[in-house]
Amino acid sequence: MTTATHDHDHDHEHHGPAKGLTRWLYTTNHKDIGTMYLWFSFAMFLLGGTFAMVIRAELFQPGLQLVQPEFFNQMTTMHGLIMVFGAVMPAFVGLANWMIPMMVGAPDMALPRMNNLSFWILPFAFAMLTSTLFMEGGGPNFGWTFYAPLSTTYAPPSVTFFIFAVHIMGASSIMGAINIVATILNMRAPGMTLMKMPLFVWTWLITAYLLIAVMPVLAGVVTMMLMDIHFGTAFFNAAGGGSPVLFQHIFWFFGHPEVYIMILPAFGIVSAIIPAFARKRLFGYSSMVYATASIAFLSFIVWAHHMFTVGIPFLGEAFFMWATMLIAVPTGVKVFNWVTTMFRGSMTFETPMLFAICFVVLFTIGGFSGLMLAVAPADFQYHDTYFVVAHFHYVLVPGAVFSIMAGVYYWLPKWSGKMYNETLGKVHFWLSFVGVNVLFFPQHFLGLAGMPRRIPDYALQFADFNMVSSIGGFLFGASQLLFLYIVVHTIVAGKPAPAKPWEGAEGLEWTVDSPAPYHTFSTPPRID
Amino acid sequence: MSDAENARPSHTRIIVKMVSVVFGMLAFVFVGLVPMYNLICEWTGITGRTNEASLVQDYLVDENRSIKVQFLANNNADMPWEFRPMVKTLTAKPGEVVEVSYFAKNATRRDMTAQAIPSLSPFEVTPYFHKTECFCFNQQPLTAGEDVEMALVFQIDPDLPAWVQTISLSYTLYDVSSEQQSAAVTLE
Numbered sequence: 001m002t003t004a005t006h007d008h009d010h011d012h013e014h015h016g017p018a019k020g021l022t023r024w025l026y027t028t029n030h031k032d033i034g035t036m037y038l039w040f041s042f043a044m045f046l047l048g049g050t051f052a053m054v055i056r057a058e059l060f061q062p063g064l065q066l067v068q069p070e071f072f073n074q075m076t077t078m079h080g081l082i083m084v085f086g087a088v089m090p091a092f093v094g095l096a097n098w099m100i101p102m103m104v105g106a107p108d109m110a111l112p113r114m115n116n117l118s119f120w121i122l123p124f125a126f127a128m129l130t131s132t133l134f135m136e137g138g139g140p141n142f143g144w145t146f147y148a149p150l151s152t153t154y155a156p157p158s159v160t161f162f163i164f165a166v167h168i169m170g171a172s173s174i175m176g177a178i179n180i181v182a183t184i185l186n187m188r189a190p191g192m193t194l195m196k197m198p199l200f201v202w203t204w205l206i207t208a209y210l211l212i213a214v215m216p217v218l219a220g221v222v223t224m225m226l227m228d229i230h231f232g233t234a235f236f237n238a239a240g241g242g243s244p245v246l247f248q249h250i251f252w253f254f255g256h257p258e259v260y261i262m263i264l265p266a267f268g269i270v271s272a273i274i275p276a277f278a279r280k281r282l283f284g285y286s287s288m289v290y291a292t293a294s295i296a297f298l299s300f301i302v303w304a305h306h307m308f309t310v311g312i313p314f315l316g317e318a319f320f321m322w323a324t325m326l327i328a329v330p331t332g333v334k335v336f337n338w339v340t341t342m343f344r345g346s347m348t349f350e351t352p353m354l355f356a357i358c359f360v361v362l363f364t365i366g367g368f369s370g371l372m373l374a375v376a377p378a379d380f381q382y383h384d385t386y387f388v389v390a391h392f393h394y395v396l397v398p399g400a401v402f403s404i405m406a407g408v409y410y411w412l413p414k415w416s417g418k419m420y421n422e423t424l425g426k427v428h429f430w431l432s433f434v435g436v437n438v439l440f441f442p443q444h445f446l447g448l449a450g451m452p453r454r455i456p457d458y459a460l461q462f463a464d465f466n467m468v469s470s471i472g473g474f475l476f477g478a479s480q481l482l483f484l485y486i487v488v489h490t491i492v493a494g495k496p497a498p499a500k501p502w503e504g505a506e507g508l509e510w511t512v513d514s515p516a517p518y519h520t521f522s523t524p525p526r527i528d
Numbered sequence: 529m530s531d532a533e534n535a536r537p538s539h540t541r542i543i544v545k546m547v548s549v550v551f552g553m554l555a556f557v558f559v560g561l562v563p564m565y566n567l568i569c570e571w572t573g574i575t576g577r578t579n580e581a582s583l584v585q586d587y588l589v590d591e592n593r594s595i596k597v598q599f600l601a602n603n604n605a606d607m608p609w610e611f612r613p614m615v616k617t618l619t620a621k622p623g624e625v626v627e628v629s630y631f632a633k634n635a636t637r638r639d640m641t642a643q644a645i646p647s648l649s650p651f652e653v654t655p656y657f658h659k660t661e662c663f664c665f666n667q668q669p670l671t672a673g674e675d676v677e678m679a680l681v682f683q684i685d686p687d688l689p690a691w692v693q694t695i696s697l698s699y700t701l702y703d704v705s706s707e708q709q710s711a712a713v714t715l716e
Contacts, residue, residue, distance in 0.1 A: 110539050178546040182539045216550050220557030235562065239604070239643050239702030243575065246565050250557060313574060313651070 016518045025120070028112035030097045031516060033119050035415070037094025038408070040122060042484070044086030045401075047130070049477050051079035056439075056473035058456055059466050072456035073141035074133060080144025084262065085169045086126050088396065091404045092265040093118075093176045096204050098415065100180060102509040102516065103198045105189025105525045110182035118175035125168035132158035143454060145255065148236035148247040152228045159229065163222045170215045177211035180204055189508070191527035195286065198507050202289050203268030206296045210257045210264070213300075217254040221247065245310050252303035260299045263363075263395060264292055266403035267334060270356045272507070273410050274338050277353035278345025279504035284337040291330035298327050308379045317376040324374035328367065335364055350502075351425030355406035358398055358433055366394030369444065384454075387447025393440045397476075402432070405483065412487065413501040417515030418494025424486050431479035438472025573654025576647040576698075581665055582658040582683075587623035590686045594619045597684075600698040601630060607703045608636050609670070614677065622686040630663060630699065633675035640705045641669040644678075649696040656685035657695065667704060 017023045017032065024036060054075045058066050067075070097115065101108055109115050132139035137156035140146065151159060184205045188197070197205075224247075227233040234240025236247045267288075275282045282288065304312055304320040312320070338360050347353070369391040373379055382388060413419050442465040447453075451462045458466065500510040508527075512520045569575045597620050599613035610633040620626045634640050644664040648654050659665075663678030670676060684695075 111543070174550055178543060181546060182542045185542060186537050186539055212546050212549050213553055216553035217557050217561075220554055224558075238645050238700070239704050243565070243569070245575070246562065249565060250561055253561065311574070311651075313572065 026116070028108070028116050029518065030101050030109045030112070030115065031415075031518065033109075033115050034094045034096075034098030036119055037090050037097060040119075041087050041089075041091035041094060042487075044082050044090065044126060046480065046484070048079050048082035048087055049480060051075045051082065052473065053477050055079060056470040056477075059458070060470040061467065062458055062460055062463050064457055067456070069456045070138060070141060073143075073454065074139045076454050077140045077143055077146075078130070078133065081129065081140070082126070083396070084144060084258075085166075086122075088262045088400050088404070089173065090122060092204075092207070092262075092400075093173075095200075095265065095269070095404070095407055095411075096176075096180055099411065099509060100183055100201055100204060101187070102512065102520055103201050103507055104184060104187060104192055105508050105521045105527065106183060106187035107519060107522050107524075109179050110187055111179045114175050115179055118172045118179065121168050122172050125165045125172065128161050128168075129165040132156075132161050135161070145251060146222075146225070147251070148225065148228070148244050152225050152236055155229070160226065163226050166222045167219055170219045173211050174215045177208035177215075180208040181212070184208075189521070189524040189527050195289070196527060198268070199271035199282065199285070199288055199292075200265065200268030203264045203271075203292050206292050207261050207264045210261050210296055210299065214254045214257040214261075217250060218258075221250045221254065224250075245307075248307045248310060249303070252306045253300075255306065256303040257296070257299040259392075259395075260295055262400050264296065266359065266363075266400045267292060269403045269407040269410075270338065270359050273352050273356040273406055274341050274360075276410070276502050276505040277350060277356070278342045278347050280341055280345040281506075282337070283340040284333070287333055288337055291333040294330040295327060298323060298330075302327065305374055305376075305379070308376045309383045321374055321376040325371060328371055331367055335360060335367075350409075350422065351420070351429055352406045352410035352502075354426065354429045354433075355402045355409065358429070359402045359406065362398035362402070362436070363395055366391055366396075366399055369394065382447060384452055385447035386443045386451045386453055389453045390440050390443035390447055393443070397440065398433075398436050402436075405432075408487070410502070410505075411509070412490055413497035414509055414512075414514050414516055416491045416494065417497055417513075418490050419497040419501060420486055420490040420494060424482070424489070428479060428482045428486055431482065432476060435472050435476030435479055439469055439476050440472070442466075442469045442472075572651070573648070574651050576649060576651050576654050581662065582660055584625060584660050585658065585683060585685075587683065587686050589621050589623035591621060593622055595622065595684055595688070595692065596694040597626075598694065598696045599628065599630070600696060602698065602700040604700050604702045607642070607701050609634050609640070609642060609701060610675075611699075611701045620684055622684045622688055625660070625681060625683050627679065627681045629677045629679050631675065631677055632668065632670065632701070634670035634672060637672045638705075639669065639671045640703060641667050643667050643702045643704045644699040645702060647698045647700070649698070650692065652689065653692055653695050656688040657697075658683045658685065664699060 017027065017029065024032065027033060027036075054067060055072070058064070058072055058075075097109065100106075129139075135156075135158040137158060139156070139158055140151070140162045142150035142155060146162075184197070184201055194202075224233070224235040228235055228237060228242075234242040236242050236244050238244065271282055271288060302320055302324045304316060305324045308317055308320070342357075349357075369387065373382055373388065373391055409420060409425055446462055446465050446469070449462065451458055497514045499512065499514050501514070502510075508521075508525060509516070511525070596617060598617050599615065601611045601613055603609065603611055610631070612631055614629045614631055618626070618628065630644075632642065646662070646664045648657055659680065659682045661679055661681040663680060668676065668678065
């Protein structure tokens with residue numbers, strides 16, 4: 001687009017990074033590691049997106065056109081696993097690596113070498129996971145929730161590689177979380193009290209605690225699967241005195257906090273962006289902190305709402321239903337605060353703000369459909385239908401993913417020292433916005449009409465909405481290639497960005513140059 | 529506590545704390561969650577699993593009440609045996625000792641071992657339903673072509689809640705031939 005200002009490349013001079021590949025292999029610099037996390041997660045986003053395109057292409061019309069049902073199941077499974085563990089989680093860790101030290105005025109992460117390790121084991125985990133697609137018997141085909149006995153007795157042989165990959169991802173997440181906790185608790189600049197921290201730091205601190213609490217549970221449950229499959233135990237095998245329902249309890253004891261792991265940092269990003277473009281201070285800072293902590297606490301006592309139909313006693317259903325609906329209260333506090341921050345602000349609508357506002361609106365829609373699903377008697381109708389698919393895609397795509405994109409647009413000038421092309425950014429936003437709604441909104445109708453999830457073929461009455469949904473899917477998928485182009489174009493040929501490209505932005509990260517020097521805050525700033 | 533004026537707190541303490549949480553949670557899954565699940569199932573009877581034989585109780589038979597008891601038999605996936613209750617339904621009075629049996633036949637050409645897993649419905653009945661003898665307490669081996677009548681003796685507690693009119697007793701038969709050796713060792 002613009003004439004390339006190619007003068008300073010991404011090699012920062014004087015006592016900067018090493019040259020060549022070893023820079024990236026051996027680096028302990030939080031900015032390098034953050035960059036690698038973000039690129040890795042973007043690669044996984046495109047891979048998981050490709051699997052989604054296979055799914056939507058097969059569902060374009062009723063009948064089996066492109067793939068066999070066995071392969072379709074592998075696609076739904078791998079799409080879920082890669083998006084959750086490969087795209088969304090590493091993207092947030094990448095943002096945390098880049099931004100947390102700069103936001104709290106620390107020179108680097110607390111444990112830089114462990115930081116390097118926690119990133120570099122990830123590519124191996126996902127290479128192993130993806131390689132199962134080429135193995136005899138195919139890859140994991142039991143859904144991302146890998147319910148036993150589908151994932152034990154009836155699993156393809158490659159399940160062992162899946163288990164090992166999950167172990168590695170878990171180790172990576174735990175190390176990342178410990179690092180973040182240590183950084184936030186120990187490395188804040190003098191004068192930065194906990195209640196002065198930016199909300200992104202707060203939400204990540206709480207997320208890190210969630211990770212440390214539940215990733216071992218995930219590791220435990222896959223270890224039990226491993227033992228059932230190879231060592232003759234019967235944790236999930238009814239014939240041996242175990243119970244498949246036990247699997248679901250343990251999985252969702254991990255799984256429900258996990259879904260908040262994927263959304264709390266998003267709250268932090270949006271809480272940084274909305275005040276910047278509304279040019280007002282964030283409304284209700286401390287209530288935001290308490291709401292985040294409440295959501296994190298509640299996430300531990302609602303897991304069985306994923307399994308209302310397994311035969312839970314009446315009282316249990318009532319408890320999990322009310323506990324789940326209680327989450328709407330702190331979430332409502334947050335949405336209220338964001339809206340109130342915008343109220344009477346002098347708003348401008350640059351790309352990060354567009355994504356952030358879209359986040360607030362569409363995440364709320366996803367929250368409302370979640371509330372519908374929380375109603376136990378109604379859930380018997382919605383369970384395992386496309387309504388559930390629509391619900392969690394609304395909270396994860398225009399929720400988590402849009403917040404990541406908003407964060408990328410917001411901080412890209414700081415990372416690269418270049419400004420992205422605003423027109424292209426807005427085009428990307430509007431294509432994504434239209435795409436995501438055309439893609440997922442009709443799935444609510446499909447689900448209410450009774451279309452089950454995870455099927456390659458469907459009854460004729462579902463044909464039209466599926467076709468609409470697929471068209472939206474292709475549009476959304478294609479517009480992410482534009483995102484890739486915009487990011488690359490910015491890095492290669494963007495116009496130089498000032499240290500603080502956003503008029504209303506607040507925070508320590510804007511007090512350093514753009515691009516952020518390789519080492520920042522070697523002497524801590526003083527916060528009053 | 530806000531003043532970071534003093535020396536930077538040690539990372540090691542945080543690492544030690546966090547790592548112990550990690551291992552604590554890992555241990556909690558194995559020695560906390562799994563036994564907890566089994567205990568809750570046992571206390572509430574949710575799964576309707578009755579694995580232990582009880583002694584015949586000296587109940588007074590409640591002549592004024594009759595409970596319909598239904599017997600169901602299911603084969604787990606790929607279990608080729610013939611498996612059915614000898615009586616599908618009967619009426620039992622609370623307190624009386626009732627004896628019924630299930631029929632099983634291994635119609636295949638290989639020797640096999642089966643394990644029946646019980647389930648009761650409604651699950652609230654579980655604490656009031658006493659099995660004094662049940663084929664589900666043991667594995668059942670059958671040689672190729674062999675058949676057997678397997679006994680079930682039970683007693684319904686007269687304290688059974690008044691709203692219960694019907695009890696369904698279901699057994700699912702699992703093929704455990706491949707696990708037979710290891711199971712045989714534990715049985716000895």
